[in-house]
Amino acid sequence: MKIMALFIVATSLLNSSCSWAQTPSPKQKQNMEEQKSNPVFSRSKEEKVTMSEEEWKKILTPEQYYIARQKGTERPWTSKFEKFDEKGTYYCAACGNTLFQSNTKFDSGCGWPSFFEPVNKKSLIYLPDNTLGMQRTEVQCGRCKAHLGHVFDDGPPPTGLRYCINGVILGFEKK
Numbered sequence: 001m002k003i004m005a006l007f008i009v010a011t012s013l014l015n016s017s018c019s020w021a022q023t024p025s026p027k028q029k030q031n032m033e034e035q036k037s038n039p040v041f042s043r044s045k046e047e048k049v050t051m052s053e054e055e056w057k058k059i060l061t062p063e064q065y066y067i068a069r070q071k072g073t074e075r076p077w078t079s080k081f082e083k084f085d086e087k088g089t090y091y092c093a094a095c096g097n098t099l100f101q102s103n104t105k106f107d108s109g110c111g112w113p114s115f116f117e118p119v120n121k122k123s124l125i126y127l128p129d130n131t132l133g134m135q136r137t138e139v140q141c142g143r144c145k146a147h148l149g150h151v152f153d154d155g156p157p158p159t160g161l162r163y164c165i166n167g168v169i170l171g172f173e174k175k
């Protein structure tokens with residue numbers, strides 16, 4: 001009888017684990033943050049996003065925060081989008097802003113997802129970057145100013161440009 005009672009208690013604890021387990025694993029937490037608790041994420045809104053660094057820290061994963069808000073660079077050859085040729089649209093993982101179409105993606109061999117043209121002029125912001133003893137042009141998301149990567153002038157036709165983008169801050173919507 002006692003064993004049966006214990007069994008029932010244990011089972012009910014297991015069944016209710018969804019509601020009382022308030023400490024999600026880092027993986028679960030990451031997924032929740034990406035899918036739910038981002039108040040500015042939108043695949044259609046165009047108005048500019050301004051949020052404090054503290055708020056961004058809560059919304060983004062640590063890797064995304066490092067790239068987007070601290071102008072970090074992911075290690076080359078680590079992005080799932082580096083060798084990836086599905087048809088669709090790439091958007092800013094921080095705010096949902098549409099950035100690139102898959103038909104402008106090319107294999108640059110540089111170790112990061114590369115594109116020769118953004119979706120439109122407003123989708124990106126360009127800024128001079130003279131750090132690391134180089135003269136480069138930084139590209140940021142036109143909506144939330146997330147650091148995305150850099151643009152170089154050694155890309156393929158028709159633009160001759162190479163947008164070298166950190167895959168961590170990209171989302172993908174299949175066509």
Ligand SMILES: [Zn+2]
Pocket residue numbers: 092093094095096097141142143144145146
């Ligand atoms: Zn953005």
